[in-house]
Amino acid sequence: MTRAVVIGWPIGHSRSPLIHNYWLRHYGIAGHYDRQPVPPDGLGSFLRGLAESGLAGCNITIPHKEKALAHLDVVDGLARRLGAVNTVWVRDGKTHGTSSDGQGFLASLAAAAPGFSIQNARVLVLGAGGAARAIVAALVDAGAASITVSNRTRARAEALLSLGPGIVGASDGAGLAHDLAACDLLINTTALGMTGQPALALDLVPLKPSAVVADIVYTPLVTPLLRQAQSRGHVIVPGLGMLLHQAATGFELWFGRKPEVTAELYNLVARDIDPDHRP
Ligand SMILES: NC(=O)c1ccc[n+]([C@@H]2O[C@H](COP(=O)([O-])OP(=O)(O)OC[C@H]3O[C@@H](n4cnc5c(N)ncnc54)[C@H](OP(=O)(O)O)[C@@H]3O)[C@@H](O)[C@H]2O)c1
Structure with a gap:
């Protein structure tokens, strides 16, 4: 089973698991996506151990987006220009980082x-x-x-x-x-x-x-x-549209399928934010 996580400190608020696990179910992919709390002094060891951890990669959120660059094997030009990474994937034993927020x-x-x-x-x-x-x-x-x-x-x-x-x-x-x-x-x-x-x-x-x-x-x-x-x-x-669309980059890198941001997904996450949300 392919697994990915979102790391941050704190991380309890993240809605990324709701998004990725919806796509995994929707496309019938055997995978799982979790939250993982990583304190600031644990970031380096988490990222340096990622390639060996069995995880396909991770999303990175506050407060780690900037500090993560120093602990990755390959950082693409966009992430270097921004000085921030929010998506990490493992390829051939190396960790790669990019930023999907702008896209x-x-x-x-x-x-x-x-x-x-x-x-x-x-x-x-x-x-x-x-x-x-x-x-x-x-x-x-x-x-x-x-x-x-x-x-x-x-x-x-x-x-x-x-x-x-x-x-x-x-x-x-x-x-x-x-x-x-x-x-x-x-x-x-x-x-x-x-x-x-x-x-x-x-x-x-x-x-x-x-x-x-x-x-x-x-x-x-x-x-x-x-x-x-x-x-x-x-x-x-x-703003919810940006959150959903930025997630697609990681999902495709880890799980091998370009996911669609559907009205069903939008309404699922919107209801999690506001139970009174009506489509
Ligand atoms: N939809 C999405 O996918 C998505 C993605 C990322 C972030 N966000 C949201 O975007 C917002 C900013 O995130 P960020 O990561 O860019 O945060 P950030 O790096 O901390 O920047 C915060 C920005 O808000 C300004 N600000 C904060 N409080 C203010 C106040 N009382 N009056 C005027 N300006 C104020 C800051 O101005 P100063 O420079 O003067 O401090 C700065 O420009 C957050 O609400 C976050 O949840 C949404």
Whole structure:
């Protein structure tokens, strides 16, 4: 039986087992996917022992995504550029690492906003943490015309400028109304709007009607930002789609089948987040 795990510290909250075990059942694959708590001082020994452990690989989440690079045999160009790994697989006795967050975001955008083309789009990204870094790199590679990053801590926004030539602005929120009016795609990558956090205080009035609004926060499933966007008639991209689509990369590497993100899977995980969720 092929087995994989997600490691983090703590790891009890992870919904990855729900996703991967759904796919394993759905495709009739003999495999299993578990959570494995790994404390910070155990990361090196876990990853160095992975090739011999019998596991096909692992997902890596907070707080290990950045530190993992140093303990892998092969790290692909994308993960090196991002300085972070979220997917590890074993091939020929060696551990390999990549990052699937950016691809996961683009796939969720394509699914939720099928008429939207990244090429030539002007994008405004709120936040400049690890998730923003992965998304900005993916947007650059997908041919976005321009990307402006706005973050509370300006230096972190500026650190993203080196990810590609299309990143035109880094700010701490000054000029936001102008940036909003100019953008075709708005993405919240900050933790604001998450259950237990303050809502993102942003008035979407300047946005043009055709602008698409994405939020990578997925608890709640529809954040206050997305609700405001929905009520103004914008196409919205909820964060759960990114979580599901980023998982597909690991599943294919470990279990040998490219899985589909179906409405059934979306509703299964959505109900786990919000028991009142209705399709
Ligand atoms: N849907 C998915 O698959 C997916 C994947 C990854 C992450 N996420 C979600 O995305 C969010 C960010 O994750 P991350 O890994 O990028 O975290 P991170 O590296 O810790 O970055 C957090 C970001 O949020 C900003 N922020 C936090 N509190 C704020 C506040 N009170 N006011 C203004 N800005 C604030 C930070 O600004 P500063 O730089 O100023 O601190 C930073 O830009 C989390 O909610 C996470 O759950 C979703």
